[in-house]
Amino acid sequence: MGRYVIRRLLQMIPVFFGATLLIFLMVNVMGDPIAGLCGDRQCDPATATQLRKEFGLDKPLWQQYVTYMGNVFTGDFGTAFNGQEVTELMASAFPVTIRLTIVAILFEIVIGITLGVVTGLRRGRPVDTGVLLVTLVVISVPTFVTGLLLQLLLGVEWGWISPSVSPEAPFDELIVPGLVLASVSLAYVTRLTRTSIAENRRADYVRTAVAKGLPRRRVITRHLLRNSLIPVVTFIGTDIGALMGGAIVTERIFNIHGVGFQLYQGILRQNTQTVVGFVTVLVLVFLVANLLVDLLYAVLDPRIRYA
């Protein structure tokens, strides 16, 4: 197990450098960011040169990358064009997005797995068909449609929630956005759990457990569910990264000043420092989440052993 963890950690290094380098190259291909800084008019050449020097844009790309990575290891992610430290932007954006992700993941776990267990145990019954139909609808409707509809209905028509989230973004305001963000994944979690449960229900160890006379509740939670959760955990684990980076649509709709919004602004303004900084952190989140998933396997199913 220990060696496995170390090997996984070592694998993260090339992935980390590769991903950041790619992002660095892609943002730079878009051209000179200073050109867009002065609005619909040209920056005067002297100021433009000066700004380019200040942001290090006058150096060759490889040198920019080396300097950048060097700084990153000392915790310096550079400065955005509006004079704010990128770390400062992160400090304000990540907590919000993490809260949003937690809400979304909780919905996935609580609603998704419950529905999955219920339908998995009642395959072919009306409940099962009904839930399957609903999940199909959720999967096929794009997030921005669900988001805008809920915002309009709950926020404007019925006035149950505020259509936009305040800058502090406390948990209670994030419930509807979190549900919207989670919706598609939630449907997948339901379907995954359902299939997995239905499959394992006929497994020998479940039959043995029932034959031993264990209470039904114990059979389901300890024996059936625990083994059926492996694919679901894999999915939710990878989803953590996807939710954090992919919340752009939801964050825009509900006015959440999180990672998605900062990334979007960074790309629009071609702010290399912001984009690369945020992506670097997201890459790390992905890597750590995947590592955790792999470690959880062993916890869930002791039969799985890593050399």
Next chain:
Amino acid sequence: MRGATHARWAACAAAVALAATACGDDGGGDSGGGDGSGIVSSSWGDPQNPLEPANTNEVQGGKVLDMLFRGLKRYDAKTGKANDMLAEKIETSDSTNFTVTVKSGWKFSNGEAVTAKSFVDAWNYGASLKNNQKNAYFFGYIDGYDKVHPEDGSKQTTDTLSGLKITGDNTFTVKLNQKFSTFPDTLGYSAFSPLPKAFFDDHAAWLNEPVGNGPYTVDSYAKGSVMKMRAWAQYPGEDKAQNGGVDLKVYTDNNTAYTDLMAGNLDLVDDVPASQLKNAKSDLGDRYINTPAGIIQTLAFPFYDKAWDKDGMEKVRTGLSRAIDRDQITETIFQKTRTPATDWTSPVLGEAGGFKEGLCGDACEYDPDEAKKLIEEGGGLPGGQVKISYNADTGSHKEWVDAVCNSVNNALDNDKACVGNPIGTFADFRNQITQSKMSGPFRAGWQMDYPLIQNFLQPLYYTNASSNDGKWTSAEFDKLVNEANAETDQAKAVDLFQQAEEVLRDDMGAIPLWYQNGSAGYSERVSDVALNQFSVPVYNEIKVS
């Protein structure tokens, strides 16, 4: 008992989810009575640059500066006339040397007095190359600018403008490097605001919480999310805030801001999203504002490209202008938030200020037959096709460019005569323009810095001017502009500028498309809402009921 801990964890998670279902109130602002203490909540966009007077060149940062600062002059929100604000008087006898007297009794909100030095220091700071101020070119008319801001980027030899001299506590003189009779009228622009000593002493602290001399002070500023401005009780000016303060809230999307206005969570949206323009009138009734702003949209041409600059091309350019059905496009695509342009300025200048309806004449009138004839006479479109370039990331330019092309194609009976050429990002679009890489007409827009006809012509069409993106050049035009700037009689100066504009028309240096309006909507809680000519709400006039 690993399993048991898992179950407990799941139970906790469920409990958190349940406990959190209560939906909280919004932060929609306090509801003060009609006593002037109510807080207005208004939509805002994240400013692109640090908030310094000489470094802010877009509307979002401009809004804050407008609340935070008062300069020597201030433009009347209705007429656009430059009235004295902090200026007691500004005198000149030769249009080159000006003596400025600052009114006494004005203070910054930290108690510091506003003196001649506050202005001179601020202007020196703004002009100095080492401070990277994006509006530095505003000080380009002042003598000595080339020393503090060398055009070629070489090392500046001094930090102060030789044209500025403090002659007393409240007086200073300005020497310009050329005759510029309307110079005092430019001083209402926020780049010319005074700055307190605190700005220079601790710059970083000032940026976190700017201090100015206007009717509002900054109460708190959470960068990227909300700026709370509060009325300053000791403000000495006559335009005191009629409300208790303004909360500027950053929105990720102006559609969300509009939805918030509809839901009663927001008082003021000063940028109604294009997709909502259709509904705005019925949603808001009288609370929808659609008034002219000092913005004109044009199509510029790459005059550095031989194909667009050869003889006879003026006929092609005029032909293109005549092939565009401006009336139809402004009505169907812009829902009348644009007005077809008939000159190269803006209606907000007023007739006395230089706006002349119909100056463009036939050349801006839609006539497909005549358009076709002109383009053929001029030798046809270069390469048989025009590509109109625009940036596709913001501002929904695609719709109107496609409509313009459609109109041109119809006029020429050729569905390949004109196509749109989207460019991914605004930065890349500007990049291609500054590097003179455009191969055909491209979108150009101009938001005035100050309501003067000079500002609509000189920066855009004067030879090698800062925003002459198409590199159009005409000795005749330059001569007339120079004469106009030297003319002290305002009416005569305007007349000379209009003659210059006629030169521009005859050569069709850029096709005027339409004047842009400012559009805004507000809630029932507030009244006396208006937009000034810069399409910025006049915040201090807003009353909260």
